Amino acid sequence: MAKAMAAALCFVTPVLSSFLFVGCAARPFYPLPSRFPGEIRQPLQTNRPYNIAHRGSNGEFPEETLPAYKRAIEEGADFIETDILSSKDGALICFHDVTLDEITDVGKYKKFANRKRTYEVQGVNITGFFTVDFTLKELQSLRVKQRFPYRDQQYNGKFSIITFEDFIAVALDAPRVVGIYPEIKNPVFINQHVKWPDGKIFEDKFVEILKKYGYQGSYLSKNWMNQPVFIQSFAPTSIIHISNLTDLPKILLIDDTTIPTQDTNQSYWEIISDSYFNYIKKYVVGIGPWKDTVVPAVNNYILTPTDLVTRAHAHNLQVHPYTFRNEYNFVHFNFHQDPYEEFDYWINTIGVDGLFTDFTGSLHHFKKWTSNLPPKDDDADEQKASDLLHKIYLMINSYRSP
Numbered sequence: 113m114a115k116a117m118a119a120a121l122c123f124v125t126p127v128l129s130s131f132l133f134v135g136c137a138a139r140p141f142y143p144l145p146s147r148f149p150g151e152i153r154q155p156l157q158t159n160r161p162y163n164i165a166h167r168g169s170n171g172e173f174p175e176e177t178l179p180a181y182k183r184a185i186e187e188g189a190d191f192i193e194t195d196i197l198s199s200k201d202g203a204l205i206c207f208h209d210v211t212l213d214e215i216t217d218v219g220k221y222k223k224f225a226n227r228k229r230t231y232e233v234q235g236v237n238i239t240g241f242f243t244v245d246f247t248l249k250e251l252q253s254l255r256v257k258q259r260f261p262y263r264d265q266q267y268n269g270k271f272s273i274i275t276f277e278d279f280i281a282v283a284l285d286a287p288r289v290v291g292i293y294p295e296i297k298n299p300v301f302i303n304q305h306v307k308w309p310d311g312k313i314f315e316d317k318f319v320e321i322l323k324k325y326g327y328q329g330s331y332l333s334k335n336w337m338n339q340p341v342f343i344q345s346f347a348p349t350s351i352i353h354i355s356n357l358t359d360l361p362k363i364l365l366i367d368d369t370t371i372p373t374q375d376t377n378q379s380y381w382e383i384i385s386d387s388y389f390n391y392i393k394k395y396v397v398g399i400g401p402w403k404d405t406v407v408p409a410v411n412n413y414i415l416t417p418t419d420l421v422t423r424a425h426a427h428n429l430q431v432h433p434y435t436f437r438n439e440y441n442f443v444h445f446n447f448h449q450d451p452y453e454e455f456d457y458w459i460n461t462i463g464v465d466g467l468f469t470d471f472t473g474s475l476h477h478f479k480k481w482t483s484n485l486p487p488k489d490d491d492a493d494e495q496k497a498s499d500l501l502h503k504i505y506l507m508i509n510s511y512r513s514p
């Protein structure tokens with residue numbers, strides 16, 4: 113901040129004071145450490161399926177908090193993923209549930225006790241403390257906790273809700289190129305409850321923020337490679353609306369096929385048809401299906417895969433299923449309680465293009481060990497070491513008798 117103000121002063125004061133002008137002109141301008149030019153940062157890998165850090169590394173830290181996102185970046189995320197909702201005063205925040213009850217301490221404040229409401233959300237009446245009834249400042253005063261009881265509870269009450277802009281800053285400050293994967297969450301509900309000036313809607317504000325931070329360009333364009341982003345939504349009308357505002361790549365999320373969409377009241381069964389893929393592929397680069405839609409499961413055993421991936425690929429649509437979790441209660445028995453076997457199946461048998469996971473570190477290790485990138489990236493030294501080991505192994509073997 114101090115640097116930025118000093119720089120601004122340089123432009124407004126030269127006519128007033130030549131001393132200041134000289135002083136400023138002599139001051140060298142270094143790039144801010146947080147803003148490496150794209151070319152010196154290690155680029156996004158595009159050679160293997162994307163590692164999408166679902167709500168950050170929420171297997172370790174409370175979801176969608178700064179530590180969860182920073183940890184995901186340390187662990188090798190290609191993209192950090194988040195859900196965007198709105199506060200009462202129209203600030204976009206990173207938060208998954210429309211209500212604060214489950215993963216914040218909102219219930220303990222007397223001053224908020226009268227904020228409890230019942231609203232209809234996607235055809236269901238929900239009672240609780242809704243983000244849309246709290247200002248950003250109030251939301252930031254709350255503390256977040258771990259959603260699942262069997263995960264590390266030691267960080268409960270330590271971290272706050274962050275804004276969409278805080279989230280973007282984490283990605284832009286990363287020491288390598290890290291993409292973002294924000295969702296336009298519950299757009300019908302948000303637009304019912306929050307009004308912005310000039311008739312702007314939730315989706316407009318969402319795109320405005322991306323543009324403010326320089327996100328632009330189609331999939332794999334030079335601009336996109338510098339600041340990669342996938343925009344995701346379960347609502348087809350949101351995707352189509354923002355297609356008029358930005359050519360950034362979009363992903364249509366697919367829920368359980370029996371569930372209707374929140375906006376067009378279509379079943380996802382209809383949405384995974386070939387004719388719908390033909391229509392929607394003008395707007396999206398891929399789909400993000402619930403993984404049981406790709407490989408159904410019964411009694412914790414997977415069944416025969418559907419043809420969803422084959423058909424999506426035939427329409428040149430990527431497939432990024434959700435959500436991969438290491439814990440035994442999510443890993444199907446076919447995989448012998450081994451998350452690596454599950455990754456192997458989805459990457460090498462099903463052939464997906466990206467995976468949403470709560471455990472980015474595990475997916476990154478799996479990919480490094482099974483499909484190392486070509487030399488010239490972060491794994492190059494490891495590749496050399498493993499080549500050398502392989503040669504030594506061959507030498508030793510050649511001395512062994514058969």
Ligand SMILES: *[C@@H]1O[C@H](CO)[C@@H](O)[C@H](O)[C@H]1NC(C)=O
Nearest residue numbers: 230231232234235236237238
């Ligand atoms: C939700 O509650 C309101 C008020 O009680 C009622 O009119 C409405 O039908 C309910 N909606 C659903 C989906 O149950």
Ligand SMILES: *[C@@H]1O[C@H](CO)[C@@H](O)[C@H](O)[C@H]1NC(C)=O
Nearest residue numbers: 349351352353354355356357
């Ligand atoms: C997108 O822009 C075109 C051309 O201006 C317009 O006809 C169309 O209605 C717009 N679509 C949406 C979803 O706003």
Ligand SMILES: *[C@@H]1O[C@H](CO)[C@@H](O)[C@H](O)[C@H]1NC(C)=O
Nearest residue numbers: 235372373374376377378379
């Ligand atoms: C959505 O579609 C279902 C089935 O076609 C229909 O019964 C229901 O009334 C529709 N709901 C709305 C809100 O249009």
